Amino acid sequence: MTVEVYKFTCIICPLSCDIEVKVENGEIKEIKGYTCPRGKEWAIEEITNPKRVVMSVIKVKNGNMPTVSVKTDKPIPKTKIPELMKLLAEIEVEAPIKVGQIILENPLGLDTKIVATREVEKA
Amino acid sequence: MNSTMLQYDVVVIGGGPAGLAAAVKAREYGLNVLLLDENDYLGGILPQCIHPGFGIHYFREELTGPEFSHRFVQRVKDLKIDYFVKARVLEIKNYSDLEKIVVFTSPEGAFEVWTKAIIYATGARERHAFEIGIVGDRVAGIYTAGEAQTLMDIYGVMPGKEVVIVGSGDVGLIMARRFALEGAKVKAVIELMPYPGGLARNVMILRDFNIPLYLSHKVVEVRGKKRVEKVKVVKVDENLREIPGTEFWIECDTIIISAGLIPQVKLLTDIGVEIDPATGGPVVNDLLETTVPGIFVAGNSLLINDLVDYVAEQGELAAYGAKLFIENGGIPAEKWIKLEKGNNIRLAVPHYLSGKRDVYIYVRVKKPMENVVLNFPEIDKKIRLPVVRPAEMLRIRLRKEEIAKAKDKITIEVIQQ
Numbered sequence: 001m002t003v004e005v006y007k008f009t010c011i012i013c014p015l016s017c018d019i020e021v022k023v024e025n026g027e028i029k030e031i032k033g034y035t036c037p038r039g040k041e042w043a044i045e046e047i048t049n050p051k052r053v054v055m056s057v058i059k060v061k062n063g064n065m066p067t068v069s070v071k072t073d074k075p076i077p078k079t080k081i082p083e084l085m086k087l088l089a090e091i092e093v094e095a096p097i098k099v100g101q102i103i104l105e106n107p108l109g110l111d112t113k114i115v116a117t118r119e120v121e122k123a
Numbered sequence: 124m125n126s127t128m129l130q131y132d133v134v135v136i137g138g139g140p141a142g143l144a145a146a147v148k149a150r151e152y153g154l155n156v157l158l159l160d161e162n163d164y165l166g167g168i169l170p171q172c173i174h175p176g177f178g179i180h181y182f183r184e185e186l187t188g189p190e191f192s193h194r195f196v197q198r199v200k201d202l203k204i205d206y207f208v209k210a211r212v213l214e215i216k217n218y219s220d221l222e223k224i225v226v227f228t229s230p231e232g233a234f235e236v237w238t239k240a241i242i243y244a245t246g247a248r249e250r251h252a253f254e255i256g257i258v259g260d261r262v263a264g265i266y267t268a269g270e271a272q273t274l275m276d277i278y279g280v281m282p283g284k285e286v287v288i289v290g291s292g293d294v295g296l297i298m299a300r301r302f303a304l305e306g307a308k309v310k311a312v313i314e315l316m317p318y319p320g321g322l323a324r325n326v327m328i329l330r331d332f333n334i335p336l337y338l339s340h341k342v343v344e345v346r347g348k349k350r351v352e353k354v355k356v357v358k359v360d361e362n363l364r365e366i367p368g369t370e371f372w373i374e375c376d377t378i379i380i381s382a383g384l385i386p387q388v389k390l391l392t393d394i395g396v397e398i399d400p401a402t403g404g405p406v407v408n409d410l411l412e413t414t415v416p417g418i419f420v421a422g423n424s425l426l427i428n429d430l431v432d433y434v435a436e437q438g439e440l441a442a443y444g445a446k447l448f449i450e451n452g453g454i455p456a457e458k459w460i461k462l463e464k465g466n467n468i469r470l471a472v473p474h475y476l477s478g479k480r481d482v483y484i485y486v487r488v489k490k491p492m493e494n495v496v497l498n499f500p501e502i503d504k505k506i507r508l509p510v511v512r513p514a515e516m517l518r519i520r521l522r523k524e525e526i527a528k529a530k531d532k533i534t535i536e537v538i539q540q
Contacts, residue, residue, distance in 0.1 A: 009327055016322060
């Protein structure tokens with residue numbers, strides 16, 4: 001029987017709970033240290049399928065700023081991050097851009113949207 | 124100098140989160156507000172902080188820095204608050220409690236503003252390489268974390284490919300992630316103290332990208348011809364003294380200095396505002412008023428904060444202070460109760476409490492401790508905490524009834540449970 005204990009700090013909110021997860025034969029046996037259901041859910045996901053919100057900037061043509069900041073509207077699997085970053089580095093958008101504007105829908109077949117987080121006016 | 128004369132109830136200096144929140148709140152109180160910022164755009168440092176984690180307390184949702192600032196900038200525009208960007212404040216003059224002058228220049232010209240109150244929210248500056256004792260060649264490739272962030276996240280320029288980060292504070296860790304995401308190799312994060320300097324959720328970034336963290340180490344030397352080629356790292360003992368024989372070199376083309384922030388208080392010290400050496404910011408009362416009546420301070424120029432939510436909260440409190448000050452011609456309190464620092468307390472703000480209002484106190488400890496009690500002996504208050512860390516600022520609410528129990532001081536101390 002293999003028993004593994006994972007210790008990590010919850011990143012769901014600034015409380016930063018120290019969570020401990022005991023895994024026996026690939027099965028989660030015990031979770032300690034979380035103070036809310038979101039933390040517990042996150043800890044399980046962190047073991048089985050870690051996900052992150054990804055942020056970057058995209059080049060802007062004819063804008064009052066040279067780039068617009070973007071984020072994924074949902075966390076995506078950690079393993080897909082490098083591929084997504086490459087894609088974001090290649091594209092360019094035209095000003096003006098509003099906060100919340102969707103830049104890409106379901107890139108790489110990922111169930112997420114690339115959303116602008118900064119306003120860029122026309123230069 | 125030919126200058127245009129303006130007149131306002133309140134001048135807010137600094138258009139970051141503290142200044143924006145202060146300007147919005149002061150306007151909502153019906154005051155005539157002028158907001159000044161030296162940058163090209165409002166928002167302070169936030170438009171370049173593209174990572175999530177902002178606004179969890181204030182807006183009850185998780186935003187990125189640009190989104191957080193956008194909401195406030197939108198309020199400034201909706202409320203038709205007068206503002207100048209590219210405005211450089213040269214001087215504050217304090218004629219009397221309700222007569223102050225702010226002198227500034229902007230592309231529109233030179234201005235003098237008569238005002239009754241000032242809210243000072245100029246933020247902080249970054250500590251640079253020379254301040255932390257790094258010697259060697261003065262070559263290209265040495266940046267502060269904030270400079271690297273501006274380059275990458277405003278201008279879309281990569282500062283380097285092989286990076287060593289000096290300091291494990293939040294900005295340094297966040298930039299470690301940014302570099303790693305953009306395909307650079309982050310070779311090490313070097314931390315002087317025996318524990319990481321950033322919030323726990325940011326320390327996790329290192330695990331995400333397999334970035335080595337060297338605790339109790341420092342970078343002492345940079346070598347390179349035109350650009351950084353390598354840095355010399357050395358281990359330090361518990362007194363932070365270098366241990367001979369432990370030196371090693373790391374090859375890299377870029378070093379990022381993330382060695383802490385220092386409140387910008389130049390204009391305040393010019394007019395004699397008292398500074399607390401522990402925070403680097405001014406000594407304030409429970410409305411964030413400095414030792415010069417009618418001048419209030421909020422955000423990172425008051426003390427270095429971890430969370431923008433607290434910065435905005437301080438801005439709003441300063442605006443409330445300015446409103447009371449203008450209405451009453453001063454902030455009345457028959458006696459001020461001093462907040463004293465006891466065992467393992469590095470800083471505590473505000474410094475003086477009136478007992479007339481509830482107050483949030485912001486506290487930082489000197490060293491990490493587990494299973495502790497935050498003790499306020501004079502008012503019989505105890506708060507149990509599983510852990511305290513220097514990197515995580517504590518924010519504690521004291522009710523006015525509790526404060527009023529004290530005669531002349533309230534000590535705050537950390538004791539082992």
